[in-house]
Amino acid sequence: METTDLTPAERRVRAAFPLGEGVDFREGDDEDPAQGASWGPERTLRAEVLRELLLDGPVREGRIAGLKVWGARITGVLDLMYGTVEHPVRLRGCHFDEVPNLYGATIPALVLTDSVLPGLTAGALHVGGVLRMTGCRVTGPVRLAGARISGALFADQARLGRLDQLCEEAVLQLNHAEFGTDVWAVGLVAHGEVRLQGSTVGGQVNLDDAVLQNPGGTALDAETLSVGTDLRGMRLRTHGRFNLRGARIPHQLNLAYSRLSHPEGPALRASSSVIGELWLREAAPIEGAVNLRRAQVELLHVPPEVWPERVRTDGLSYRILSPHLPAEQRLPLLEREVGGFLPHPYEQLTTAYRTVGDEAAARTVRLARMRRHRRTLPPYARLWGWLQDAAVGYGFRPMRAAGWLLLLLCTGTLAFALHRPPALKPGEAPEFNPLVYALDLLLPIIDFGQEGAFAPRGWYQWLSYLLIAAGWVLATTVAAGVTRSLNRQ
Structure with missing residues (x-):
């Protein structure tokens, strides 16, 4: 494009391009570019002129050419596709x-x-x-x-x-x-x-x-x-x-x-x-x-x-x-x-x-x-789970088992104090102690000599069976909890 075909604004940009200098068309630092559609020819640049400058513009030895413009209205499509x-x-x-x-x-x-x-x-x-x-x-x-x-x-x-x-x-x-x-x-x-x-x-x-x-x-x-x-x-x-x-x-x-x-x-x-x-x-x-x-x-x-x-x-x-x-x-x-x-x-x-x-x-x-x-299990399994939870918190609350042991110990002591079981060998049996007898039933392995010397009958016999079974379950739960604590330490 010949220089004579350029507008004054475009000639300013063309002259500044090979020097890498800027052209500022703004009238103030606070003007809004959104109003650019109303800007006149004195600050309007055609996209085709800019395209020609960028692809084949003049350069000057010893200077770094570049397009540097502020506040211009650019008309047409700036097409640099694959350029x-x-x-x-x-x-x-x-x-x-x-x-x-x-x-x-x-x-x-x-x-x-x-x-x-x-x-x-x-x-x-x-x-x-x-x-x-x-x-x-x-x-x-x-x-x-x-x-x-x-x-x-x-x-x-x-x-x-x-x-x-x-x-x-x-x-x-x-x-x-x-x-x-x-x-x-x-x-x-x-x-x-x-x-x-x-x-x-x-x-x-x-x-x-x-x-x-x-x-x-x-x-x-x-x-x-x-x-x-x-x-x-x-x-x-x-x-x-x-x-x-x-x-x-x-x-x-x-x-x-x-x-x-x-x-x-x-x-x-x-x-x-x-x-x-x-x-x-x-x-x-x-x-x-x-x-x-x-x-x-x-x-x-x-x-x-x-x-x-x-x-x-x-x-x-x-x-x-x-x-x-x-x-x-x-x-x-x-x-x-x-x-x-x-x-x-x-x-x-x-x-x-x-x-x-x-x-x-x-x-x-x-x-x-x-x-x-x-909560996802069938009713019978939920009932068993509830019993496990209430008793020992599924094994994660072992000290709860100690509380159940204490409750059963008190229950057994009171029951056998009110109804003393007969001795198996009256002449050889030790003196009956309801607390030690209930403890002997509850604690597995440990033998205080009371359990083998007396034989409850009727409902008290079933109570002794309950204490023995519950003792095995609860005592082992407490032991497991103590073991976990010692291992962590």
Whole structure:
């Protein structure tokens, strides 16, 4: 394109390009690019002129050429499809009338900070440095599927989609993209789905203070996402499914102070994921369900009040629970398991308490497991389970057996004191002692010489049989409990 065909604004940009200098069309630092449709020809640039500059623009020896513009209105489609651009592109605070097409393009660096766009088509884009969309307002979808960004993507404070009309496709498409360092989206507001499915991020994904709105659908689809360090979402607000199925997050998934809502289904889905630490400290109660089936977590920091009424934790493995709380505060969660009683969540909670050396809490969980399992049994088995529970707490409350022994000892002592059994050999029998006689019946192995010297009759004979049988069961239960205590010490 000849220089004579350019407008004064375009000639300024062409003159600055080979020098790498910037052209600022703004009338003030606080002007709003959303009003760019009303900007006149004195600050309007045709997309075809910019395309020609980027692909075949003049260069000057000893200078680094580059496109650097503030506050321009760009008309037409900036079409760089499959093009190779050797110069950095910086279009800050600009207003695009039409959707740029950068599909398959190669660019050293792309900066669109504070610009307003109707959308962005940039699938398979290759950026050698960073892609900056800080503060951008994009009403249509941002298509970056399969992109390769050697540096970071900055989408902090960006506004994507429209509040009054949800986009039919994802407003931010980063699926199967590769990022050398971070995806920085602090304060991002997205009215529609954000997609990170199958993406690889060398550093962290930061969604602190972000708002992701897609009611009835998926707010964030990060299935099989792989990050190098953390996924942060402190003070994150979601309305829609937060999907991390199969994700790999070696350090922290930090959702402290967040608010997750998807009443129609799972508000948080991280099944089959591998996470170093999952933090929901001081988060609002989750609205919807939580699915952590088959997930692997090293540290799980989720206060009881954060869990929703519906959870799926079958196959979830964790080593440490934080904060450390009594088992009675953790057990109600296991009652909320979708699908009814499952043994694995109880066994996993037992293991977590044993890991920190809280054997009392571990026994409480195992006792709760037996009681919960009892409700699934037929009536006759439930009755037997109830008797086991009442007597010795299924073996996890051995000191309860000592109480039963004391009660039976008192009962036997009183009964035989009121009705003394006759001696087998009156001339050789020792003096009868009802307390020692009842004790001789109750305690197996130990012989005080009373049991073999006297023979009760009638109902008292049946009472002696009961004391002998109960003594074997209860005494061995107490011995087992004492043995466990000595082994732990």
